[in-house]
Amino acid sequence: MNNFMRVAAIKIVSLLLVLFCVSFLTFLLYYYAPGDKALAIANARYIGEGSASAELVEQIRLETGIDRPLFVQFYYWAQDIIQLDFGVSLISQEPVDEIFVSQLWETMELALSALLLGMSVAIPLSLISVWKPKSFIDRFAIALSSIGAAIPSYWLGLIFIFVFAANLQWLPAYGTGSLSHLILPASTLGLWVLSSQTRLIRSFLLEASTAPFLEALKIRGVGSKELFCRHIVRHAFVPFVTMLGLELAFLLEGAVIVEVVFARGGIGSLLVHSVMGRDFPIIQCIVLFSAVTYVTINSAVEIFQWFMNPVSQQR
Amino acid sequence: MKKRSLRAILASGFIAFAAGMVGPVSINFAYSQEKVITIAVPFGPKSSVPDPRARQNGWLSNRAGVSETLVGLDYEMKMFPRLAESYRNISPTQWEFTLRENVKFHDGSPLTSELVKDSFQKLNDKDHAAYNPRLIKLLNIKEITIKDERTFVFETNEPNSAFIWSLTEPTASVIKEGTEKLPIIGTGPFVFVSAEAEKNYHTKAFADYWGGKPKLDGIVMDAISDASVAALALRAGDVDLVTNYSEPDFAALEKSNQGQRFEGATTRLFFYQLRTADGPLANKELRQAISLGLDRGLIVEAALAGVGGDPAHSIFPVTMKSWVNKAIEAPYDISKALEILDNAGLKDTNDDGIREIDGENIVLKLRSYEGRPALKPTLEVTQALLSKLGLKVEISMGEYQANNDALKLGEIQMHLQAWGTAPQGDPDYFPSTLLDSKAGYNFSGYNNPKLDVLLEKGRGEFDPVKRKVIYDEIQEIIAEDLPLIPVFHKTQVSVGNGKVKGYRIHPAETYLASPELDIEG
Numbered sequence: 098m099n100n101f102m103r104v105a106a107i108k109i110v111s112l113l114l115v116l117f118c119v120s121f122l123t124f125l126l127y128y129y130a131p132g133d134k135a136l137a138i139a140n141a142r143y144i145g146e147g148s149a150s151a152e153l154v155e156q157i158r159l160e161t162g163i164d165r166p167l168f169v170q171f172y173y174w175a176q177d178i179i180q181l182d183f184g185v186s187l188i189s190q191e192p193v194d195e196i197f198v199s200q201l202w203e204t205m206e207l208a209l210s211a212l213l214l215g216m217s218v219a220i221p222l223s224l225i226s227v228w229k230p231k232s233f234i235d236r237f238a239i240a241l242s243s244i245g246a247a248i249p250s251y252w253l254g255l256i257f258i259f260v261f262a263a264n265l266q267w268l269p270a271y272g273t274g275s276l277s278h279l280i281l282p283a284s285t286l287g288l289w290v291l292s293s294q295t296r297l298i299r300s301f302l303l304e305a306s307t308a309p310f311l312e313a314l315k316i317r318g319v320g321s322k323e324l325f326c327r328h329i330v331r332h333a334f335v336p337f338v339t340m341l342g343l344e345l346a347f348l349l350e351g352a353v354i355v356e357v358v359f360a361r362g363g364i365g366s367l368l369v370h371s372v373m374g375r376d377f378p379i380i381q382c383i384v385l386f387s388a389v390t391y392v393t394i395n396s397a398v399e400i401f402q403w404f405m406n407p408v409s410q411q412r
Numbered sequence: 413m414k415k416r417s418l419r420a421i422l423a424s425g426f427i428a429f430a431a432g433m434v435g436p437v438s439i440n441f442a443y444s445q446e447k448v449i450t451i452a453v454p455f456g457p458k459s460s461v462p463d464p465r466a467r468q469n470g471w472l473s474n475r476a477g478v479s480e481t482l483v484g485l486d487y488e489m490k491m492f493p494r495l496a497e498s499y500r501n502i503s504p505t506q507w508e509f510t511l512r513e514n515v516k517f518h519d520g521s522p523l524t525s526e527l528v529k530d531s532f533q534k535l536n537d538k539d540h541a542a543y544n545p546r547l548i549k550l551l552n553i554k555e556i557t558i559k560d561e562r563t564f565v566f567e568t569n570e571p572n573s574a575f576i577w578s579l580t581e582p583t584a585s586v587i588k589e590g591t592e593k594l595p596i597i598g599t600g601p602f603v604f605v606s607a608e609a610e611k612n613y614h615t616k617a618f619a620d621y622w623g624g625k626p627k628l629d630g631i632v633m634d635a636i637s638d639a640s641v642a643a644l645a646l647r648a649g650d651v652d653l654v655t656n657y658s659e660p661d662f663a664a665l666e667k668s669n670q671g672q673r674f675e676g677a678t679t680r681l682f683f684y685q686l687r688t689a690d691g692p693l694a695n696k697e698l699r700q701a702i703s704l705g706l707d708r709g710l711i712v713e714a715a716l717a718g719v720g721g722d723p724a725h726s727i728f729p730v731t732m733k734s735w736v737n738k739a740i741e742a743p744y745d746i747s748k749a750l751e752i753l754d755n756a757g758l759k760d761t762n763d764d765g766i767r768e769i770d771g772e773n774i775v776l777k778l779r780s781y782e783g784r785p786a787l788k789p790t791l792e793v794t795q796a797l798l799s800k801l802g803l804k805v806e807i808s809m810g811e812y813q814a815n816n817d818a819l820k821l822g823e824i825q826m827h828l829q830a831w832g833t834a835p836q837g838d839p840d841y842f843p844s845t846l847l848d849s850k851a852g853y854n855f856s857g858y859n860n861p862k863l864d865v866l867l868e869k870g871r872g873e874f875d876p877v878k879r880k881v882i883y884d885e886i887q888e889i890i891a892e893d894l895p896l897i898p899v900f901h902k903t904q905v906s907v908g909n910g911k912v913k914g915y916r917i918h919p920a921e922t923y924l925a926s927p928e929l930d931i932e933g
Binding site: 131133136137139140143153186188189190191196255258259262263264266269270271272273357358359360362366367370372373374375 | 458459460462466467541543544545546608609610611612634635636637638640641644645647648649650782783811812813814817818
């Protein structure tokens with residue numbers, strides 16, 4: 098347990114260090130964004146398509162302290178971020194955290210549904226594929242993972258809308274608000290999860306099935322079923338969990354195309370709108386969130402891997 | 413046994429997916445009995461309570477029939493009294509308005525001079541959601557004096573003939589202070605119900621509307637940015653009308669004479685803003701050759717399937733009869749373009765296929781931005797057309813404001829943009845914003861004192877006949893100097909589900925809902 102505490106402490110310290118670096122880089126993105134930021138803020142906040150007066154731009158410059166040195170600005174920015182104060186949107190003037198959380202919920206809904214749909218097919222398909230190599234299911238799994246990876250989400254989304262909404266009229270073509278609105282986007286994203294995860298899980302299982310210790314187990318008379326279920330699957334479990342974590346992190350930010358096609362909200366489309374409108378506080382919040390998600394999930398997975406690996410626990 | 417267990421595993425994997433696909437069939441969509449039209453629009457509101465006076469929120473609320481202005485623009489871009497019954501110019505800086513009788517706000521209170529004054533004063537209040545420095549600058553109001561309950565006088569800081577036109581700008585709407593129950597209190601035929609940023613805008617009918625009770629019970633405007641999805645949503649029956657239909661799909665419908673089609677010319681101009689202060693395009697002959705080398709008809713054919721626009725000659729469309737200079741022509745004449753280049757000494761001396769200027773190959777960097785589907789193909793066709801003139805053209809897409817910065821710094825030479833050239837119906841806005849030497853959007857670095865004088869003269873001239881002469885000359889200067897090159901005027905195409913009634917496309921793109929808008933059945 099002491100060992101575990103030591104590993105966890107190291108991970109947490111390195112996580113904090115990475116987060117600090119990421120925050121600084123996020124701030125640099127804003128600091129070195131091209132153009133006059135005071136003018137950009139004036140346009141985003143009040144103008145839209147038009148011209149901001151020099152007085153207004155000057156007023157914003159004074160108000161926001163945009164001309165202060167980099168580290169002074171970063172200090173004040175970081176102070177707010179630590180208190181989870183991301184400021185207000187330059188466009189809507191609504192608190193960034195409120196906008197972000199409402200969109201995060203929609204993204205989580207979509208990402209988790211897609212993950213559930215994709216995984217519920219990918220896991221059994223991969224298991225059967227490796228259990229019965231060169232069978233119909235194996236060939237089907239290979240074909241599905243290749244086709245799924247080759248089909249762009251945008252195209253698949255349109256096809257789903259065309260078939261299930263426009264022609265069969267079973268489901269709504271776009272929007273949010275009910276379970277029926279979730280099915281087509283979750284299936285679009287779920288098929289991508291299915292294909293990528295089938296390919297990965299299958300390769301993890303195949304790699305595990307060639308491990309040298311399996312020969313020893315066979316000599317000791319362990320049956321093929323036990324060998325597969327207890328040893329190969331377990332051996333493939335560690336890389337699988339790593340990929341699962343990263344897949345979730347990717348889905349949280351990578352669903353943008355599906356969000357746009359189905360006219361849903363979500364973090365991805367929020368980021369697109371914010372970049373178009375130069376809404377810096379929202380951009381910074383999302384970039385920071387993405388980084389924190391990846392780093393946190395990665396660290397959690399590493400701790401999990403350590404926990405699962407008896408060899409590392411003895412060190 | 414083994415086979416059965418395999419099948420069980422396989423089946424369990426597909427159950428969740430299949431349940432998702434089959435289950436929803438039984439979901440009953442509880443459509444309301446009310447007569448509500450659902451309209452797909454390309455852009456949504458910017459916040460959950462978008463004050464019509466702030467930013468350009470008024471464009472959406474005016475379209476949704478929630479907010480109204482004192483003066484409006486009709487379908488020929490001519491002014492008409494809206495909330496104001498009448499108005500008159502009592503001195504070069506004073507305009508007297510008389511309000512229409514029996515106009516009520518959505519909370520039932522009557523429209524009065526005091527409330528109009530209060531609404532306009534909020535534009536200047538930095539702590540209020542209505543704060544709008546752009547409109548303050550445009551209106552340049554010194555004082556509002558109330559004469560009686562229905563009469564008041566606007567006094568401007570300077571004589572400004574565009575003032576009355578500026579009042580047609582949808583953000584110049586008259587809004588009463590909102591409450592928790594009614595966050596936006598306007599005077600239009602529809603009452604604001606709710607909005608979700610970048611998603612939707614819901615309204616319900618206002619029975620006490622001064623122009624008569626609306627035929628519809630409500631309007632839902634759903635933001636669907638992808639035109640293909642909007643078209644499929646129409647086919648699915650999820651929306652009743654798509655305001656900005658995909659041009660190729662519209663052309664197909666037109667060819668087969670299908671669908672409830674609407675089309676109307678707008679004042680939106682797709683144009684190139686050129687860096688004229690330095691770089692290769694400081695050379696006027698080169699700019700003229702580029703304009704002659706643009707086959708605008710081909711661009712409209714390629715980028716808009718031939719149905720979404722009209723080749724532009726001047727900055728104003730021919731439908732804007734009050735201001736367009738019909739004598740201006742922008743023909744496609746490649747022989748003349750090549751002749752101009754040769755005569756100007758812009759020749760390919762080293763036989764690498766690219767003409768030179770001051771011993772350097774002419775390399776033009778063209779950029780545009782995402783958001784309007786026709787921009788990218790226009791850029792691509794332009795690249796192909798200009799290469800025929802022996803010019804090397806590099807194209808890219810960027811972010812709008814960053815493109816402006818790049819043009820200002822001379823990092824790019826041409827920025828393709830789409831602007832409404834006369835959103836208030838007045839001709840001053842577009843040239844003054846882009847071409848006046850002190851204009852905030854003059855990233856060309858264009859400086860023509862004669863044009864500056866004319867623009868100032870145009871703003872101070874109140875006689876429409878004399879103003880027309882001034883703006884005719886302004887259009888001639890633009891066509892000659894080419895600090896910007898007009899490409900095409902956008903035609904908006906919409907498609908309904910066959911049941912939509914009372915819908916027309918407004919040239920300013922800022923009007924849609926009216927009491928007459930209806931849906932059958």
